[in-house]
Amino acid sequence: MRSRQLRARDMLRGDLEGDELERYVEEKVVMTNFDKMLGWARSNSIFPLTFGLACCAIEGIPMAAVTARYDIARFGAEAGRASPRQADLIILSGRVSIKMAPIIRRLYDQMLEPKWAISMGACSSSGGMFSNYAVVQGADKFMPIDVHVPGCPPRPEAVLYGFTKLQRKIQGNPDQGWRARYGAHGTEEWARGGPRSEPSTEAAEAYETARKLIGA
């Protein structure tokens, strides 16, 4: 550690030259492309929506997210947002009743791109023990889910493992073609307000195509 500090000081003074300087730069610089860097930045600064459905919200989220023992802040996602407009991750924590489903879908549609969803626990993944008339048998019937975390409730480790899986997914290729599968073209929400906040060309094309399809 101390030797590194000394070398950094030498570099700043301009004392490093030739091969030593080459080696120093090689050690310090990582080459990547912009997409990967963007994915890395996104995956480590997720803002989850402050949102709970049922017992998983009581059991799991405070355990996994807030308390110091498990501490989701290690992964840069401790800043819960109370508005879907500011959030980019929704955690479905608990059973999804048929009366709640349209509201959840609206919340999800209101979230800005890019956005992700974790289905936490057996109930929101498959209906769980509530195999009856009142509960949606799996939240992926009405909205795309990126990661399913099994358990009733899942252990905090499981939630965090699911979360790191989601980070992997974000760093890779997050587009799984869900918009086509869920008939959700035209529901994109993008932050607007400046010349640099335009949607990507693909998203803009998808939006235009969708508007043509519905004859707007």
Add this chain to the structure above:
Amino acid sequence: MPDAPGLELIRGEIEQDHPGAVIDTSFAQERAVLVVDSSQILVVLNWLRDAPGQSYRFLSSLHAADYLPAEPRFAVHYELLNRDRVERLRVKALLADSGEDALPEIDSCVELFPTAEFQEREVFDFFGIVFKGHPDLTRILLPDDYVGWPQRRDFPVGGEPVTFTYNERNYG
């Protein structure tokens, strides 16, 4: 809690004023039940609430049950409580099934017990029992566009079958 003779006394007094209102009584597991004619439910509840010496002024619960295949099929239960003597009395109004197209009907007791408003809506929501005279009889827990009365016993449970490997191998 009125004991078995006390329950019979109540029945006799109601019979005096309103003959035919009480169909049956039962006393089981320390719980007194008055089975009443559903067309006279308001008369009985009113009497139990206001008659001197009775004053069951508190409706602690209102709920329904579906006794299929028994006949009559439905029952609306009124759990009354006298808070001075801490005595509880269950009043049970039997309702016959009125077929596919119509819904069974009973008088609303919101005028007597305002607390019944939401509970009657819940009974309507799940059993499809209509409370005549209710100020706002709409679904309370299920979505407004829900079709069917899910707590009836002939309503399918719903959900989706889960095929476990074990069942598939042994019974599939």
